[in-house]
Amino acid sequence: xxxxxxISFEAVPERVGVGDTVRVSVxxxxxxxxxxxxxxxxxxAAMLEPIATSDGNxxxxxxxxxxxxPEGGASIPFSGITPGGFSGDGGILFSVLxxxxxxxxxxxxxxxxxxxxxxxxGGEEPIRAHALTLSLEKQSRGGYAxxxxxxxxxxxxxxxxxxxxxxxxxxxxxxxxxxxxxGIDHYAIAETRLPSFLLRLLPPSWExxxxxxxxLSDQRLVSAxxxxxxxxxGNERLAVFPPSxxxxxxxxxxFLAILLTVVFLSQKKWGxxxxxxx
Numbered sequence: 608x609x610x611x612x613x614i615s616f617e618a619v620p621e622r623v624g625v626g627d628t629v630r631v632s633v634x635x636x637x638x639x640x641x642x643x644x645x646x647x648x649x650x651x652a653a654m655l656e657p658i659a660t661s662d663g664n665x666x667x668x669x670x671x672x673x674x675x676x677p678e679g680g681a682s683i684p685f686s687g688i689t690p691g692g693f694s695g696d697g698g699i700l701f702s703v704l705x706x707x708x709x710x711x712x713x714x715x716x717x718x719x720x721x722x723x724x725x726x727x728x729g730g731e732e733p734i735r736a737h738a739l740t741l742s743l744e745k746q747s748r749g750g751y752a753x754x755x756x757x758x759x760x761x762x763x764x765x766x767x768x769x770x771x772x773x774x775x776x777x778x779x780x781x782x783x784x785x786x787x788x789x790g791i792d793h794y795a796i797a798e799t800r801l802p803s804f805l806l807r808l809l810p811p812s813w814e815x816x817x818x819x820x821x822x823l824s825d826q827r828l829v830s831a832x833x834x835x836x837x838x839x840x841g842n843e844r845l846a847v848f849p850p851s852x853x854x855x856x857x858x859x860x861x862f863l864a865i866l867l868t869v870v871f872l873s874q875k876k877w878g879x880x881x882x883x884x885x
Contacts, residue, residue, distance in 0.1 A: 612637040612722045612732045614700075616715055616739035619751055623743060625707050627750030628658070631715055631739065632702040635666065635722075640692035641732050643723035644700060645672075645685065652680030654713040654743060659704040661790030661839065666698040669783060673791075673818050674701045682718070692725025702790075704751065707743045715739040753789065756840035760786040765834050765848040774822040780848055782819045784836035793817055795835040798825050800850070806833075828852060 613636040623629045633648065635641075644667060650657070660674045660683065667687035674685040685701060707713075716738035724730040763784040773779060784791055797811035811833070823832065828851035836844045 611735050612639070612641055613735045613737070614717060614720060614722075615737040618739060618741060620748070622748055623707050623741070623750050624747040625710055625743060625745055626747050627707050629705050629707065629741065630661075630702055630751045631705060631741075633700040633717070635693070635698040635700055636696045637694050637698070637722070637732065639732055640694040640725040641722050642689045642692040642725035643729065644687055644689075644721070646717045646720035647682040647684045648674070648703065648715065648717055649682040650703075650705065650715045651713040654707065654709045654711060655705040655715070655741070656708050657683065657703050658706050659839065661702045661704070663702070663786055663788050663790035663838075664699050665701055665785075665790075666693045667700060668785065670818065674703070675817060689725075707741075707750075710743050710745040713741045713743055715741065753839075756786075756788040756838065756842065758786075758788055759842045760784045760791060760836040760838050760844040762844060763836060763846050765832065765846050767828075767848065767851075768820055773820065777822050778826055778828065779820045779822045780832055780834070782821075782834050782836075782846065784844060784846075786836070786838040786842075789839035792837050792839040794819070794821075795837060796821055797833045798823065798830040799833070800830050803831070803847075 615634050615636075617632045617634050619630045619632075635644070657676050660676060662670070662673065667689055669688050669690070671686040671688070672684055673687075674683050677683055683703065717736050720734050720736050722732045722734055724732050761784065763782060765780050765782045768779045768781050782794070784794070794816050795813040796816060797813045799806070799811040801809055801811070813835070831850050832848040834846045834848070836846070
């Protein structure tokens, strides 16, 4: 247990009152490099209301289950990986913004926690997990104020997936973006065959999703797929997956038929003129 990873909480501010917001961050300390994390964050639902989650500055770069605000006071599950591993002190896994609902003592704790070593074999690392007790006062003390965020999420890429085990064998896209300040709030996805310079004049229909992967509507892959990552401050970063082909098979046949018809009519027209001239 001397090398056990330690997971604790950090509350900002430490003292809050009813109606205030407090930011609770899940902190990891580990001497041994670790690269996979999973668990569920629980809290006193009668006293705390989660209003937002943030993965800004997280040591987790690829989320399998990104933490999100639950419904009905449920716990917040999470799982993710860090290629290359993490070791050191003060590594943030994610943060939750809570609103204080009532005065008294409220607890926040983790369950079903699992941390795997970055040793090539995925060995399980022993864990010491500490709970957090918040003292909620009757009167407001101001609470947590989010920092100003005017920076867009970091550039990211969109990849095509084709796994028969997912989406009934339909093609899909995979993407994940990182925002080091306020964190990613959602993604907006649009599929269109319009050229990019026409998008301002003819805006596409955007579908809002919390995370990927995303099953494509256009399984023929003739549409460009636009993915916008939007952080909690409203800043956006756009990534594009280009079409794999310009036309479908039916369209190619239609264009070929039109081309042959034009050539035939042109030859017929010029043949008549040439005959008259003779």
